[in-house]
C-alpha cells in the first residue's frame with residue numbers, strides 16, 4: 163500500500179516535470195520566432211487589431227523589455243494563476259475562459275464516447291476470446307477491419323449527410339438548439355443529448371473495434387494461463403471465470419492505451435467537432451489556427467498536454483487499484 | 490469391485506498440432522481404489538500433466554482425448570456433459586496444481602478464491618463461507634489473516650499449502666496432485682508431504698500423486714506406476730517397486746538415485762534422454778536407452794504381463 167502510494171507520487175513528480183517542460187517550451191517557442199511575433203501579427207492584422215488587443219498580445223507573450231529570466235518568472239506566475247492571456251479571435255475573453263467552455267463540451271461528448279467505446283470494446287473482446295471461433299469472434303474482426311479501412315471523417319460526413327441531412331433523424335450541427343435557453347431545464351438537456359448522439363455514435367463506431375481486437379488478443383493469452391484452467395477444474399461458473407479471471411487480468415495491459423486515448427480526447431476529437439460544428443476544444447483549435455489566434459493556440463496546446471499527462475496518471479492509479487502486484 | 494473409485498482403460502491423449510498429432514499419452518490403464526494413494530512417476534515430458542488433464546477433462550486445445558475410457562465411481566467421465574462434470578469437479582475430484590503461483594488468480598485475494606470455490610459448490614451464506622475459508626487455511630497451517638493476502642504476497646510453500654487447502658475444501662473423494670512439491674526446497678517439500686500424509690490418513694480421500702521423484706513415493710504411496718514416453722511401463726505395490734521394480738527403466742531410475750548415507754552403491758545415471766514424441770522409436774520405446782535391448786525390442790511392441798498380485802510390467806524381458 164505504502165509502496166504503491168510512493169510509486170504514484172513518483173509518477174506524479176514525473177508528470178509534473180513533463181508539464182513544466184511543456185510550459186517552458188510554450189515560453190521559448192514564440193521567442194525563437196524571427197522578430198517579434200506580436201509585431202509580425204500586427205502587420206498581418208493591420209487596421210483590424212485595436213491597440214488594446216495589441217497590448218494583450220504582447221502581454222500574452224510576456225514580451226516586455228525586462229530580462230528573459232524575469233519574463234519567464236512572470237510567465238510562470240501568470241500560468242499558475244490560470245492567466246493565459248486574452249484570446250484574439252474572441253477578444254477580449256480570457257483564453258482560459260474560452261478553453262474552459264470548449265473543454266466542457268469536449269469532455270461531455272468525446273470523453274463519454276471514449277469511455278463507452280472502451281467498455282463496449284473490451285467487453286466484446288473478452289467474449290470473442292472466450293468463444294474463440296464463435297459467431298462474435300468470426301464477424302467481429304472483419305467488421306472492425308472494414309470500419310477502420312475508411313477514414314473517420316468520411317464516416318462522420320456520411321452519417322451527417324444520410325442520418326441528419328437526408329433522413330433528418332438528428333440535428334445537423336452545434337451542441338444544442340439555437341432556440342433553447344441554456345440551463346438545467348429538461349428541454350436543454352434533451353437538446354444537448356440529441357445533438358451529441360450522432361457525433362458520439364460515430365466515435366464509438368470508429369473506435370470500439372480497435373479496443374475489441376486488442377482485448378481479444380490479450381484475452382486469448384490469458385485464457386491459456388494456468389489459473390483459468392484451474393478455475394475451470396474448481397467448478398467455477400463460466401461467467402465468474404470470464405469476468406474475474408479473464409477480463410480482470412486481460413484489461414491490465416490495455417489500461418495504458420485507455421489513458422492515452424482519454425488524454426487525447428481534448429485534441430483527438432478535432433475531426434468530429436469540425437464535421438459536426440461542435441463547439442469543443444478541437445473546433446476551437448481549428449478556429450485558433452484559422453484566425454492566427456496565438457494565445458488561444460498556446461493555451462490549447464497546454465491544455466492538451468495537461469490532459470494527456472493527467473489521464474496517464476489516472477491510468478496509473480487504475481493500474482494500482484486493479485493490479486495488487488503493483489502495490 | 491465396489492471399492493474401485495477410478496478406472497482408466499487404454500487412455501490416449503494427443504496434441505493435434507499443425508504438423509500432425511503428438512501422442513503424449515498412449516494406452517494407459519490403471520485402477521485407483523477408494524482411500525488409496527497411487528503414485529505416478531516419470532521424467533519431464535513423459536506426459537504426466539497431460540494424463541491428469543486428460544482424465545479430468547481440463548485439456549486446453551490443441552490437446553484432445555483420442556481414445557480409451559475413464560470411469561469415476563461408475564460415471565463415464567469422457568461422455569459426461571459439461572454440467573455433469575461441473576457437478577463432479579471439486580466436490581468429488583480436486584487438483585493440487587504443479588505451480589500454485591500460476592494457478593491462483595493474481596488479482597484476487599486468497600480468501601476470495603477460497604470463498605468463490607465454496608460458493609460455486611453450494612455455500613450460500615457469505616459469513617459461513619468466510620468462516621469456512623479460515624478453517625481451510627488453518628487446516629494446512631496458515632494463519633487466517635492471510636485470507637486478505639494476494640498470492641504473490643505468500644511464499645512458495647505457503648501458496649502450495651493454500652492450493653492443498655483449496656483441494657480439500659469441498660471434501661473431494663479423489664485429490665489429484667500434479668508435482669505439488671516441485672517448486673519447493675527439500676525442507677518445505679518434506680513438511681508439505683507430511684501434511685498430505687497426515688490429512689490423507691485422517692480423512693481417507695484417494696490420492697493420485699504425480700512426481701518425477703521415485704524416492705518420494707516409497708513412503709507416501711500404496712502403489713506406484715511408472716510412466717515412460719506417454720506409456721505406463723510398470724505398475725505395482727509400492728514396497729515391490731521400492732525393492733527395485735522389474736522394468737529396466739524403473740531399475741534405471743532407482744539406480745540413478747544418489748545412495749543414502751551408509752548405502753554401498755554408486756549412482757548410475759540413465760543415458761540418453763526421453764524420446765521425441767513426434768517420431769517415437771519403433772517397438773519398445775525404451776530400447777534406445779536399454780542395456781538389455783536386443784533386435785526384437787526394436788520391432789515388436791511390448792505387452793503387459795502380470796508378475797505378481799497387482800504388479801504389471803510392459804517389457805520384453807523374460808520373467809526370471
Ligand SMILES: Nc1ncnc2c1ncn2[C@@H]1O[C@H](COP(=O)(O)OP(=O)(O)OP(=O)(O)O)[C@@H](O)[C@H]1O
Nearest residue numbers: 504506511513532533534535536537538539540766
Ligand atoms: N500444447 C502442446 N502442443 C504440443 N505438444 C505438447 C503440448 N503440451 C505438451 N506437449 C507435449 O506433451 C508431452 C507431455 O507433456 P506434459 O506437460 O504432460 O509433461 P510432464 O510429464 O507433465 O512434464 P513435467 O515434469 O515437465 O511437468 C511433452 O513431450 C510435450 O512436448
Ligand SMILES: [Mg+2]
Nearest residue numbers: 537538539587
Ligand atoms: Mg507436468
